[in-house]
Each structure stands twice: as structure tokens, then as C-alpha cells.
Amino acid sequence: MRLRLPQERPARPPTGYKIAYPVLSGDGARTGFTGVSLGGGAPYGVLDDARCVYGRRHRVPSRLCDCGFHCLHASAEARALTCEGAHRRAVVLEVSVLGAYIRYEHGMRYARQRVRGVRVGPCPCGRAATRFADAGWGLPGWRVLAPDCGGCSLGRSGLTFAGFAERAGGPLTIVTEGGATGGPPHADADADATTLAGLMAEAALLQARLDWFQGRLARLADGGQAGTADR
Structure with missing residues (x-):
């Protein structure tokens, strides 16, 4: 059966x-x-x-x-x-x-x-x-x-x-x-994203300031060399 x-x-x-x-x-x-x-x-x-x-x-x-x-x-x-x-x-x-x-x-x-x-x-x-x-x-x-x-x-x-x-x-x-x-999103994830964005903005600002200082130094250096050549 x-x-x-x-x-x-x-x-x-x-x-x-x-x-x-x-x-x-x-x-x-x-x-x-x-x-x-x-x-x-x-x-x-x-x-x-x-x-x-x-x-x-x-x-x-x-x-x-x-x-x-x-x-x-x-x-x-x-x-x-x-x-x-x-x-x-x-x-x-x-x-x-x-x-x-x-x-x-x-x-x-x-x-x-x-x-x-x-x-x-x-x-x-x-x-x-x-x-x-x-x-x-x-x-x-x-x-x-x-x-x-x-x-x-x-x-x-x-x-x-x-x-x-x-x-x-x-x-x-x-x-x-x-x-x-x-x-x-999780609050901590938001905080991480905000912190990352803030750090990137600060880095960009520092880079811009560095470029400005390098430009000023280059102009001063060029001016000093020109003054030496005039003597």
C-alpha cells in the first residue's frame, strides 16, 4: 500500500x-x-x-x-x-x-x-x-x-x-x-558627512591662501633680482 x-x-x-x-x-x-x-x-x-x-x-x-x-x-x-x-x-x-x-x-x-x-x-x-x-x-x-x-x-x-x-x-x-x-540617514552618518564637507572646504581655503603667498613670494623674488641687476 x-x-x-x-x-x-x-x-x-x-x-x-x-x-x-x-x-x-x-x-x-x-x-x-x-x-x-x-x-x-x-x-x-x-x-x-x-x-x-x-x-x-x-x-x-x-x-x-x-x-x-x-x-x-x-x-x-x-x-x-x-x-x-x-x-x-x-x-x-x-x-x-x-x-x-x-x-x-x-x-x-x-x-x-x-x-x-x-x-x-x-x-x-x-x-x-x-x-x-x-x-x-x-x-x-x-x-x-x-x-x-x-x-x-x-x-x-x-x-x-x-x-x-x-x-x-x-x-x-x-x-x-x-x-x-x-x-x-543616521545622525552619526550626517555628522560624518558634515565633518568631511567642512574639512574639504577648509583644505580648499588653505590651498587658496598658499597659492596667494607663493604668488607674493615670487613677485618679491623677481623684484629683488631686478634691483640687483640695476646696480
Whole structure:
């Protein structure tokens, strides 16, 4: 006799949690996410269907394969994964599990998902993140982004949380680790930017004064040489 798995018919889509890296398309028009393990080379959108990463032509998820989207039941377990060194800059996604799914002890494997929320951890400096910045690596056609406080990656291109959500193509809530939604840059980042601008202005002023003194010295030197020649 062939055993069948028990079937569930929930009144609303189950909720799951997973970690991923935010990504921005090469032309800057679209945003999405990429996984950290199986299927990590295939970015997905806010609403997307899973595909077999092995190229097999079967319905996802299949009991004879490990393809499909994966998620955990508890947000605490997903957040714990970001403590690993390799995933320190990953974000935690809250997703709605759509379509067929297989339930396991700690999570689910399923065919379709909608990303509803993104929980962003702090910047590597320890301050609350206020934007996504270029992480310095990516995938073909996609640049991986990472949380940034607004002051640590001044030389790298970035994207505000609002800009990321707008390019995602669907409703998306982004919340920082401290519980504050994306908004103005961190006060310390503002102070750093102001200090940098002030130092640059002072340097320009000093350079201008130095040029003026050098011009006066050159004229005095020329005048002294002319007076010596007249004698």
C-alpha cells in the first residue's frame, strides 16, 4: 500500500521566514533577492515561481527532488542564521507560501511565494542601516546589495529602502533591526558627512591662501633680482 502525506487546506497562505541577499539589476530598473544556498545563482522577485535548479521537468516541489523555495517556520531561527560569518550581511524575509508545499519539522519547501517583508540588520560598523549599498560582488546581470548606515560606503552606489521597494514591483515592507523604518540617514552618518564637507572646504581655503603667498613670494623674488641687476 502506498502511503500518502496528509493534505492541508489552510484558510490563508502559511507564513515562513528565510534569509537572502538583496539584488539590483545591472540597469538599475529592478530589485529582487537571491538565496544563500541551493538556487543562489537564480535571483527571484517579490512574487515568483520556483523552478528546478537541476533542470528536471517535474512539478515543484517534488518528493523525489530537493528543489523549490525553502523557508523556516520561526523568524528567530532565520535570524539566527545571520550570525554565521558567511551570512552576516543577509536580510531576513517574511514570505507567504503559495501553491503546493511540503511541510517539514522546521520549515517548508514549496512552489510559489510572495515576499511581504524584509528585516534589515545593522551596518557592519554597528549602526542602524538606512539604505542598501553595493556589496562589491554579484551575479550575471545583478549586483548584490548590503545594509549600510549611509556613512561607511560613501564611495559606493546605493539605494534607499523606498527606492528598493519601488523597483521590486509589488508591496514590500522594509524594517531595520532596531525596529525603525527606512528614513533619513543616521545622525552619526550626517555628522560624518558634515565633518568631511567642512574639512574639504577648509583644505580648499588653505590651498587658496598658499597659492596667494607663493604668488607674493615670487613677485618679491623677481623684484629683488631686478634691483640687483640695476646696480
